[in-house]
Amino acid sequence: MQELLKKIREGQWVVMGILNVTPDSFSDGGQFDHLDAAVKHALIMQKEGAEIIDIGGESTRPGAEPVSLEEELQRVVPVIKKIREHSKVMISIDTSKPEVMQAAIAAGANMVNDVNALRADSAMPICAELNIPVCLMHKQGLPQTMQDKPEYIDVAEEISSYLQTRAELCMEAGIKKKNIVIDPGFGFGKTLENNLSLLKQMNMFCQMEYPVLVGVSRKSMFEQLLGRNVEDRLVASTSAVVLAYQQGVRFFRVHDVVETCDALILCEAVAQ
Numbered sequence: 001m002q003e004l005l006k007k008i009r010e011g012q013w014v015v016m017g018i019l020n021v022t023p024d025s026f027s028d029g030g031q032f033d034h035l036d037a038a039v040k041h042a043l044i045m046q047k048e049g050a051e052i053i054d055i056g057g058e059s060t061r062p063g064a065e066p067v068s069l070e071e072e073l074q075r076v077v078p079v080i081k082k083i084r085e086h087s088k089v090m091i092s093i094d095t096s097k098p099e100v101m102q103a104a105i106a107a108g109a110n111m112v113n114d115v116n117a118l119r120a121d122s123a124m125p126i127c128a129e130l131n132i133p134v135c136l137m138h139k140q141g142l143p144q145t146m147q148d149k150p151e152y153i154d155v156a157e158e159i160s161s162y163l164q165t166r167a168e169l170c171m172e173a174g175i176k177k178k179n180i181v182i183d184p185g186f187g188f189g190k191t192l193e194n195n196l197s198l199l200k201q202m203n204m205f206c207q208m209e210y211p212v213l214v215g216v217s218r219k220s221m222f223e224q225l226l227g228r229n230v231e232d233r234l235v236a237s238t239s240a241v242v243l244a245y246q247q248g249v250r251f252f253r254v255h256d257v258v259e260t261c262d263a264l265i266l267c268e269a270v271a272q
């Protein structure tokens with residue numbers, strides 16, 4: 001995993017493929033809630049160019065209900081173990097529960113992706129002990145209500161300062177600086193205006209001392225902007241990746257791996 005982070009720090013891009021193993025997943029309709037289908041999809045994304053697969057067993061989309069620890073473990077651990085039987089691809093576990101973080105890493109995952117920025121009790125010391133990379137994402141509110149009335153005075157300023165504080169707390173808890181990735185959390189307690197403002201100011205996040213991950217894939221901001229259904233948001237999602245790349249972002253969490261890699265190859269070729 002350190003190799004991937006090194007690549008990003010050196011300016012090369014890395015694509016993280018999304019594998020939701022939730023029955024109510026917002027963009028795959030629960031298609032991958034069966035073990036074999038999930039593993040097959042992970043291996044396809046790897047072949048398409050994803051260097052890391054992000055596996056989540058609890059939906060984080062607006063309005064989603066929480067799932068129990070047992071249910072989340074049952075959804076993700078077998079998938080991680082089975083991918084490991086077939087591939088050495090990097091795996092990140094998308095969870096906010098420390099017990100799931102531990103079980104996923106024991107099963108073969110390499111990184112924690114937490115939309116809650118390790119706010120759960122014991123999440124920071126556990127990640128410090130595991131000595132794995134962590135992605136700290138910003139979110140305002142809870143998934144059930146976060147889109148009700150998000151409020152900011154200066155969205156980019158507030159989020160960058162939040163992420164800086166979380167990163168410092170992580171380091172105080174023993175997490176190594178080289179293991180910290182930050183993410184502004186597009187769509188998590190943000191209006192369309194907030195999301196556009198963030199996208200315009202990604203350079204501010206890239207000036208911080210941590211690799212920046214961006215996840216805009218198929219998000220409802222594109223429905224708000226364009227009136228597009230989830231299956232028709234590819235062009236907008238990929239365009240947003242390009243805009244972020246141009247400001248220095250090199251780490252992208254996406255559903256559409258082939259198309260994103262094509263766009264990034266073009267960005268890289270032009271940048272040379």
Ligand code: 9MG
Pocket residue numbers: 056060094113114115135137183185186213214215216253
């Ligand atoms: C799990 N998840 C959903 N959206 C995400 C985003 O934008 N970033 C990260 N890190 N995780 C996300």
